[in-house]
Amino acid sequence: xxxxxxxxxxxxxxxxxxxxxxxxxxxxxxxxxxxxxxxxxxxxxxxxxxxxxxxxxxxxxxxxxxxxxxxxxxxxxxxxxxxxxxxxxxxxxxxxxxxxxxxxxxxxxxxxxxxxxxxxxxxxxxxxxxxxxxxxxxxxxxxxxxxxxxxxxxxxxxxxxxxxxxxxxxxxxxxxxxxxxxxxxxxxxxxxxxxxxxxxxxxxxxxxxxxxxxxxxxxxxxxxxxxxxxxxxxxxxxxxxxxxxxxxxxxxxxxxxxxxxxxxxxxxxxxxxxxxxxxxxxxxxxxxxxxxxxxxxxxxxxxxxxxxxxxxxxxxxxxxxxxxxxxxxxxxxxxxxxxxxxxxxxxxxxxxxxxxxxxxxxxxxxxxxxxxxxxxxxxxxxxxxx
Numbered sequence: 614x615x616x617x618x619x620x621x622x623x624x625x626x627x628x629x630x631x632x633x634x635x636x637x638x639x640x641x642x643x644x645x646x647x648x649x650x651x652x653x654x655x656x657x658x659x660x661x662x663x664x665x666x667x668x669x670x671x672x673x674x675x676x677x678x679x680x681x682x683x684x685x686x687x688x689x690x691x692x693x694x695x696x697x698x699x700x701x702x703x704x705x706x707x708x709x710x711x712x713x714x715x716x717x718x719x720x721x722x723x724x725x726x727x728x729x730x731x732x733x734x735x736x737x738x739x740x741x742x743x744x745x746x747x748x749x750x751x752x753x754x755x756x757x758x759x760x761x762x763x764x765x766x767x768x769x770x771x772x773x774x775x776x777x778x779x780x781x782x783x784x785x786x787x788x789x790x791x792x793x794x795x796x797x798x799x800x801x802x803x804x805x806x807x808x809x810x811x812x813x814x815x816x817x818x819x820x821x822x823x824x825x826x827x828x829x830x831x832x833x834x835x836x837x838x839x840x841x842x843x844x845x846x847x848x849x850x851x852x853x854x855x856x857x858x859x860x861x862x863x864x865x866x867x868x869x870x871x872x873x874x875x876x877x878x879x880x881x882x883x884x885x886x887x888x889x890x891x892x893x894x895x896x897x898x899x900x901x902x903x904x905x906x907x908x909x910x911x912x913x914x915x916x917x918x919x920x921x922x923x924x925x926x927x928x929x930x931x932x933x934x935x936x937x938x939x940x941x942x943x944x945x946x947x948x949x950x951x952x953x954x955x956x957x958x959x960x961x962x963x964x965x966x967x968x969x970x971x972x973x974x975x976x977x978x979x980x981x982x983x984x985x986x987x988x989x990x991x992x993x994x995x996x997x998x999x
Contacts, residue, residue: 703805703863704817709787710734713756713809714742714765714779714855731808731856732779733865734790740779741868741890742855744770745832747777758815761785769893772833773901773996775870776886777855778893791857793865793883797825797841806847806869806878808856820847822866828960829870829879840964841882843867849878885968902966902974903996905936910958911947922984925949925957937994943982950979966993 715729730746732755740755747753747767755765765779798804802822810816824844831837845858849872858867858880867880892899907930909915916924929946932938942948948956952969956962970976972995980987 699861700805700817700819703859703861704807707791707807707857707859707863708758708815708817709785710789710791711758711807711815711856712740712788713812713814714740714746715754715756716746716748716750717754729809729812730852730854731869733807733855733857734784734788735778735890736790736894738780738782738784739768739890739894740765740781741886742777742779743868743870744772744775744777746855747779753779755779755781756814757785757788759785759787761788769890769897769899771889771893771899773831773837774839774885774889774899775829775832775881776868776889776893776899778890791859791863791865793887794860795884795887797882797884798822798843798860798866800824802866803861804845804847804858804866806845806849806853806856806858806880808853808869810848810850810852812852816853818848820845823877825882826960826964827879828963829881838960838963839870839881839885840960840967841885842870843880843882845878845880846876847878848872888968900972901996902970902972902993903937904942904966904991904993905933905938906942907931907933908948908959908962919945921947922981925955926981927956927959927962937992941989941991942978942980945982947981948978949981949986951976953977 710733712732712734713729714732728746728748730742732740732742732746735741747770751767753765753767755763757763763781763783765781768778768780770777800822803819804822805817805819807815807817822843823846825841827842827844829839829842831839843858843866847858849869853869854871856869857865858869860866865883865886867882868886870879870881872878889899908927909930911921911924911926911928913924915921915928919928921928926947926949929942929944929948931944932942948962950956951962951965954961954965954969956965970993972993975990975992978989978991980989
């Protein structure tokens with residue numbers, strides 16, 4: 614799969630939102646209560662004159678005038694050069710690759726009311742967005758900021774990860790694929806969310822990475838979580854879902870997923886996006902690794918009730934029949950580590966399995982059973998569809 618790359622510069626600062634950033638209702642964008650907001654592009658042309666040096670003749674007035682002219686020209690040139698902010702630079706270089714994804718009633722199996730969200734160009738022929746944006750639709754309308762429109766075909770979606778891949782033909786030449794970072798950003802990294810909140814095409818908001826390794830609620834419910842999420846204070850609203858959260862270089866740090874409240878929004882991390890989306894494009898679906906156990910963190914109370922030595926690890930409440938863990942783990946075991954990675958929370962275990970393993974992989978588990986520390990091997994299966 615050809616992946617074109619692009620690295621940009623940017624700098625940002627910001628605020629937040631509330632509610633699921635999922636899909637805004639389709640219809641007249643003006644019903645959101647405003648005209649389309651676009652990040653201002655500042656262009657500066659240095660036009661200052663050059664001060665010519667004067668002959669040294671003892672004329673203090675002449676010499677001073679030349680010096681002042683040069684100083685003024687330098688000041689004007691510097692001011693104009695600084696007038697284009699890094700916000701403007703990254704916006705100008707990425708906005709052509711950010712799209713609006715719209716689902717119409719005609720595109721849904723039962724003619725349900727459609728919705729809209731955002732997305733971005735992932736590779737030569739695909740756009741990435743959220744699964745909750747496309748819903749059950751097989752086709753969606755993809756609109757590029759510069760006016761081009763395409764009908765996209767949904768080639769894969771994963772509700773648990775809340776990601777979808779849409780194939781488009783004849784991608785506009787200016788819409789280059791955006792690069793994804795290959796590791797989670799540091800807390801405090803400046804980021805920007807680019808998308809179409811409330812149908813306001815081409816909106817950019819800014820903030821920082823407030824936290825990483827967040828566990829994000831999945832659209833499928835049933836206590837399902839999306840691992841390794843990014844928390845940001847960049848404002849996110851309905852219609853932003855599926856759009857890119859980019860860093861100072863214009864690279865995608867995550868896919869905007871939801872807004873959780875004032876100054877709180879979430880994005881699906883780029884490494885997880887890369888893993889899931891590449892499978893959706895190649896296979897049409899994504900298989901999640903699965904153990905088949907019910908786990909709870911070891912608390913002080915649980916340790917006391919179960920006569921455990923300490924409060925580290927995950928306590929095995931139950932092992933489901935017919936699952937990979939059946940015959941390897943037992944109720945009452947305490948899971949301490951997987952392949953050398955400590956797992957003191959379900960989120961830590963989920964992040965490791967989802968990012969580092971696949972169904973069919975054999976992992977080494979460190980457990981404590983009846984007070985004894987042991988190592989066992991377990992071959993992961995594929996999580997059943999729920």
